[in-house]
Amino acid sequence: MKYPNFMMKLAALAAIVAVLGGYQSVASARAAAVAENEAAIEEVEAYNREIQLENARRQAVETYYEDGTYEGEGKGYGGPIRVSVTLEYDVITDIRVLSHDAEDPAYFSMAEALVQQVVSGQTTDVDAVSGATFSSKGILEAINNALDKAVKSEN
């Protein structure tokens, strides 16, 4: 063989790729099964949120937050991150990222996944994305900042 070392490294790389590929096919099959479950769960959860909202509307219960859309700011990796949070009867119904000018895009796109987690879990107590800690913390800080503004003054 002409380039034994090159070939050896190539073979090792191919082996690693093959193992990860095998893993991937097993994991996808499992994920497909889980996704069906999760779709069902998410449906129930969305339904629950709907009922919670409905009940709150009907009984006009005292809420902790004032309804509305609030803007919040957090410190990301390179500068401020601004979000808006929409609340209805203490339920976070929507979060939008308004600006993130100073974040490195590759990092920020990793952290953006947290927004969905906050809405579906209704909590900002979620783990930062590994490798994108600062963008993650900035997003969560911005959401918390918006929530703080929404707290009713009598509380």
Next chain:
Amino acid sequence: MALLRAAVQAVFFVVMPGAFMAAFSGVKSIFLAVSEGSVLELNSFVAALLGLSGFTVLFGRFFCGFACAFGTLGDFVYWLSGLVQTKLLRRKKQVQIPERFVPVLQMIKYLVLAVIVTACAVGIYANLNQYNWNPWSVFSFLTSLRFTLNGYIIGGILLAAIIVGMACKERFFCQFLCPMGAIFALLPQFPFSALQRDEENCIKGCRACSMKCPVGIKLEKDGFRNGECIGCEKCTGVCPKANITRWDRKLVRNEMLPVIVKAVLLLGLGVLLRLVR
């Protein structure tokens, strides 16, 4: 050539200081996904890993030699320390880690890689991370011009220790500790992309190139340790017989042009991978 290299390094330092971290976060993200049993996704970190690895397979470790911000930091610290020692302290030679320890120390980075990958794959990496130990994170505060530690006490101490190491050995971190460097060294690099040393033509007993080489190697045809070569191209300039070259340098009869072309290609890749600010 030295000037061109410094200029290219400076540009990449400013426009994509986070590239090496993003690529290594790609490795972590793959193995964290494995530990959770979830599907591997092509997120922006994995894309950075694939992109830079692909570039390295094609062109050798040009990224390490000319574009990585942490490598540039190493070169700068070493240069500065040399300047201080020779000019201010009037020493004849810069303090050095003895050459005979170097090959052994170079093995440490594979250990670092193995430990981090294992920690990710068995799911204890998050526990490790609460100690705020990662010196790269501290470095990333600095490149974002935030001069705080943010609670990264251990990370700060490690970074300081690494900088001391960088002052005593050229590319200290790259050759001894960098887990991403370990991956690059293990990747197959196309034989035509590497510098070739024409051994037959060498002066007997000459060691000029390996003395100049930051990682202390003498290039061999398809040598296993060629992976350690960070592609700095310093050896090419020092050879009295111009024995170390590559097809593209021969073709254009110029050493600068291939560097510029690769730098532009890499910059384009950085834009594509959204690593450029």
